[in-house]
Amino acid sequence: xNLCRNDKCWCGSGIKYKNCHLNFDKKLKTLKNQGCIxxxxxxxxxKDQIEGIRKSAKINNGLLDLISxxxxxxxxxxxxxxxxxxxxxxxxGIPATLNYDGFPKSICTSINDEVCHGIPSEDIVLKNGDIIxxxxxxxxxxxxxxxxxxxxxxxxxxxxxxxxxxxKECLYKGIEAVKPWSFLGDIGAAVQEYAESNGYSVVRDxxxxxxxxxxxEEPFVFHFGTKGTDMILAxxxxxxxxxxxxxxxxxxxxxxxxxxxxxxxxGSLSAQWEHTILVTEDxxxxxxx
Numbered sequence: 658x659n660l661c662r663n664d665k666c667w668c669g670s671g672i673k674y675k676n677c678h679l680n681f682d683k684k685l686k687t688l689k690n691q692g693c694i695x696x697x698x699x700x701x702x703x704k705d706q707i708e709g710i711r712k713s714a715k716i717n718n719g720l721l722d723l724i725s726x727x728x729x730x731x732x733x734x735x736x737x738x739x740x741x742x743x744x745x746x747x748x749x750g751i752p753a754t755l756n757y758d759g760f761p762k763s764i765c766t767s768i769n770d771e772v773c774h775g776i777p778s779e780d781i782v783l784k785n786g787d788i789i790x791x792x793x794x795x796x797x798x799x800x801x802x803x804x805x806x807x808x809x810x811x812x813x814x815x816x817x818x819x820x821x822x823x824x825k826e827c828l829y830k831g832i833e834a835v836k837p838w839s840f841l842g843d844i845g846a847a848v849q850e851y852a853e854s855n856g857y858s859v860v861r862d863x864x865x866x867x868x869x870x871x872x873x874e875e876p877f878v879f880h881f882g883t884k885g886t887d888m889i890l891a892x893x894x895x896x897x898x899x900x901x902x903x904x905x906x907x908x909x910x911x912x913x914x915x916x917x918x919x920x921x922x923x924g925s926l927s928a929q930w931e932h933t934i935l936v937t938e939d940x941x942x943x944x945x946x
Contacts, residue, residue: 660674662674683847688838693889701893707935709800709869710869713796713802716749718946720740721746729810734766734775737764738763760776765777767927768781768928774901786817789808801870806931807929814924828932831847831900832898833847835936837938845880845881857900857904859880863901865896880901895933899929901927905924932944
């Protein structure tokens with residue numbers, strides 16, 4: 658679409674193109690001519706969309722806060738699921754994972770050697786020493802937000818505590834790499850370097866993703882890779898960073914019975930933290946955490 662300077666901008670802001678994304682497009686064109694991979698227009702959120710994602714994230718953050726206050730030894734993962742579901746519905750949201758591609762619950766609960774997509778159940782009871790990832794995605798007025806947190810139940814081993822803390826540091830190393838007009842590959846490189854320097858591996862089979870107008874959008878966010886590669890990070894992009902860190906090999910397998918839950922192939926512990934990130938004109942903003 659070729660726009661004149663005084664046409665309304667393609668982003669849907671209602672502002673004249675010259676006052677909105679004209680210079681942005683010029684910069685992307687220059688970068689593309691230099692051989693860089695640049696984001697398409699549909700990956701750039703406008704101010705109204707960003708505000709909608711923020712409002713969704715307020716619910717998503719709130720349900721994870723509620724779980725943080727209540728999670729304990731002896732609790733079933735189904736009880737955690739009910740807390741999240743009821744909180745989300747009460748605040749006007751919709752649990753995005755419920756019935757997504759057949760997933761049966763409103764959150765994911767992944768314990769110890771479960772890497773991701775653990776399914777809540779009345780039969781799974783939290784025990785002293787467990788580590789658990791709770792992953793929540795919320796829809797509010799058709800806007801999506803996504804985040805996950807790790808929880809340590811009772812007295813955990815030094816090994817368990819270290820992987821939980823290191824996984825969180827990996828997340829923040831990735832976030833620190835987010836700068837406008839830098840590269841998506843910078844994120845993966847930062848995560849991988851920190852994880853491997855601490856003796857851990859990074860799961861290859863899953864990664865972060867664009868989010869906001871749908872549960873999974875482009876781009877795919879690798880948590881390993883090479884600095885200065887992959888897509889340009891442009892202001893207005895919204896995506897998750899969610900490194901899954903294993904205590905042993907990065908290899909995983911999917912439970913054949915439920916078709917969802919991923920486990921470490923060698924039985925080692927796994928930990929993950931996830932935030933939703935907005936690239937801004939001068940840095941980044943953590944929207945959901």
